Amino acid sequence: MKSVICNWKLNPQSFNEAKRLFDATKKIAAVKKKAQVVVLPPSIFLHYLRGGYKGTRIEFGAQAVSNEQSGSHTGEVSAMQVLNAGATYALVGHAEQRASGVSNADVHTQVAAALEAKLDVILAVGERVRDTQGQYLFTIREQIATALEGVPLTRFKNITIAYEPVWAIGAPQAPDANAVHQMVLLVKKVIADAYGDRALKAVRVVYGGSVDEHSAASILEIPGLHGVLVGRASLDPKHLEAIIDAAHTNG
Ligand code: PGA
Secondary structure (H helix, E strand, O other): EEEEEEEEEOOOOOOOHHHHHHHHHHHHHHHHHEEEEEEEHHHHHHHHHEEEEEEOOOEEEEEEOOOOOOOOOOOOOOOOHHHOOOOOEEEEEOOOHHHOOHHHHHHHHHHHHHHHHHOEEEEEEOOOOOOOOOOOHHHHHHEEEHHHHHHHHHHEEEEEEEEEHHOOOOOOOOOHHHHHHHHHHHHHHHHHHOOOHHHHHHHEEEEOOOOOOOOOHHHHHOOOOOEEEEEEHHHHHHHHHHHHHHHHHHO
16 A cells, blocks of 8 residues: 655644645545555644544654653653654654754654654655765665664564655655656665665655655556655645545555
């Protein structure tokens, strides 16, 4: 089953709008049954949306979790709070979090905190620039290796790697499906080299970065790709419908 992970980021601005967007997403998910739909709303909406949802087609997650479990950490949201709000996923290491100071070491702590709270982890990795010397390979390798250090093989089934090259996030369009395919193979090779075949079979790999209603069909046809992480296009039900339909068709 292919996943469509909807990263709402800092949108929308009111609960009523969030509810409308969620209701539209729910309607689409209800008919496109061969796609898995995960919604990552702002934490302030998570509990309400989850609490008001009686269906089973949509899963919920947080866009980020704290390094800390509890205590004096103003403005943070803990993995346990996310779990207790009814979510099953935590996105960790998104490029926008990394850009605001979240380090590889923090990502490692947050992955551990999320797994400890029994959340599944969507681990976002990706290079800032695609240099010609291949430095980006090391960046990705290091991001994955640091984040997953100490994670036992038995927990790899709870990990989704979201490959999101920073240069492709918020861009006019996604790279073409061939380029995305190459990147997916690369991420899979990093996992196989570091952790072996069992790990590779257990983890899921999704792509993110300007996936929209035009690019979704060809990207979701990529063999071995488990889905897409969608930012802007997840805020527009028409665009989202085309993406979820592509996941359903290839599911
Ligand atoms: P985008 O965002 O689809 O708007 O490029 C993707 C992401 O940052 O997860």
